[in-house]
Amino acid sequence: MKPLFPLEDATCRHLAEAHGTPCFAYSAAAAAEQFSSLRKVMPPRMRLAYAVKANPHRDLLACFAALGASFDCASIGELERVEALGLPPGRTFFAGPGKREAELKKALAMGVRVQAEGFEDLARLDVLVDRETAVNLRVHPAFDIDEGNRIIGGSGPSAFGVDEEAVPALLQKAANLRHVRIRGLHVFAASNQRDAAKLLAIHGAVLSLAQRLHEAHGLAFEQIDLGGGLGIPYASEQAPLDLATLGRGHAELLARHPWFTGELILEPGRFLAGPCGMYLARVVRIKESRGTRFAILEGGINHLIRPLLTGEPFPVKAVGKGEGSVQYTLAGPLCTSLDRLGEARLPELAAGDLLAFGSTGAYGLNEGMTHFLSHPVPPEVWVG
Ligand SMILES: Cc1ncc(COP(=O)(O)O)c(C=O)c1O
Structure with missing residues (x-):
């Protein structure tokens, strides 16, 4: 089991004297180890996009970038921090229920894939672009999502995404857009979940939802984003997430859905940075x-x-x-x-x-x- 405290007492004492207190200290070795341990168990068709909101520290972003991470941003400030890394286009995503026009323009200028949270995002993007532009659609599912978790908010009313039952009407309107095309699905449905079986059940339900949308509406998904929510222990009696089980489960999920030939995405924040x-x-x-x-x-x-x-x-x-x-x-x-x-x-x-x-x-x-x-x-x- 990994220690809850990544730095030795002598290092803590030295840091406190050198930098003053209070202060935060981040262990580069622990961050790299956390990313690599997840990367190692995941199938190659799984992209890991670090959720910048968990901790936008420059060196942490650079550490994950060097290990091949993509990035999930949710504001113009986060986009700018990722832009400073100088990554090639295609490694950044932009989510959030209240995207402003300046933020959408920034995302487009950076070649970022937008996670549309409603028709407004699609329509605003459509007037900003002059060529075919792929976006992902964030759906608020009707299935039981990590109920009781206040961060997620359950399957009741939500400010996030499009309610699953409202998707057909949205697709009808989206058919009239000139340039914007829905090429991916995004569902965020867990938070600090340390039980691999529960995460896999949620991710399985997301793939089934994608299959229903694919079959009913002919949506060709290049990407299915399973969100974040991978948990970490905050006390010595809490068991860590079983990564081997999670990785095996994702390989099995892909095998159970041969219709889907695109890539899966995970957006862990807490798990990678905590x-x-x-x-x-x-x-x-x-x-x-x-x-x-x-x-x-x-x-x-x-x-x-x-x-x-x-x-x-x-x-x-x-x-x-x-x-x-x-x-x-x-x-x-x-x-x-x-x-x-x-x-x-x-x-x-x-x-x-x-x-x-x-x-x-x-x-x-x-x-x-x-x-x-x-x-x-x-x-x-x-x-x-
Ligand atoms: C869209 C999105 N992706 C990823 C995350 C990261 O979640 P976590 O830190 O639980 O992995 C969040 C957290 O709020 C989020 O809103």
């Missing part, structure tokens, strides 16, 4: 209040908001202090009782002690409320 990251912050003070012992840290939800959003904390350890069993509530420095990074059993702590949070490479700093209270933005260090 494990390489550590967040380092020192204890500012310890406070006892009515039976609760608080460790008040240099950073909180301004840097890591995920525990507040999902209720799931990041794994944490006290650098150089080993295991411990003192119960702490980890609070940040912001003026709100929402500023909590979770509860943890740690050794006896004192002001100045260094804490290290693992699995913080995805949805870490770039999701935090960095402007709130105007604390300085922490440095992000690439540990090559």
Whole structure:
């Protein structure tokens, strides 16, 4: 099993002294290993497009690009970061439910494949291009998608994609477009899913949906994008995703759908970026209040908001202090009782002690409320 903390205590101490705290550190070796471990098990007809929203750090993008990754972007800012990598056309995708005209123009200028989320995207693109342009259609499926997962939002109403039952009407309208042609399907239906069987069930349902659309409407799909959602452990008792099973399952899926001769796409964000990251912050003070012992840290939800959003904390350890069993509530420095990074059993702590949070490479700093209270933005260090 891979460690939750990719950097040794001595490295953490050195980084904290050299760069100051709080800071984020990303292990190049852990990022490369994560990408390669997924690439190795996937069939050749599976493209891996890193979801930039998980962590847009320049060196991380360059690391994945060098390993052959494509990229999934969802804003003009993300497109610009990928553009800076100087990749050939065809390695970038552009999704998002609210694409503005400037963003579509940028995507077209970069030769990016657009994931249309509704007829408006198709129509806007059609007036911007003067030759045949292939796009993928994002569909919000009617089947049971990772229900109960707040990030995905279930199979009820959704701001994302075209409702499956509305696809025939959309295709009728799309037939009148001059240049834009639907050549791919995109379905995003899981989040932080560590169960390979569940992911395969969802991906199987996506291929069946593609087959129905192919047979009923003659859609010739060059690409079927299965979205992201591959999970990672956030605690030592959580089993990692069984990659061998996932890879075998995808090869079997392709074999079960001989009508589909194009390529599959996965867009993992968390899975590729999460494990390489550590967040380092020192204890500012310890406070006892009515039976609760608080460790008040240099950073909180301004840097890591995920525990507040999902209720799931990041794994944490006290650098150089080993295991411990003192119960702490980890609070940040912001003026709100929402500023909590979770509860943890740690050794006896004192002001100045260094804490290290693992699995913080995805949805870490770039999701935090960095402007709130105007604390300085922490440095992000690439540990090559
Ligand atoms: C379109 C799209 N693709 C990929 C991802 C990445 O998801 P994850 O980090 O769960 O793999 C997201 C996440 O929101 C997304 O919206």
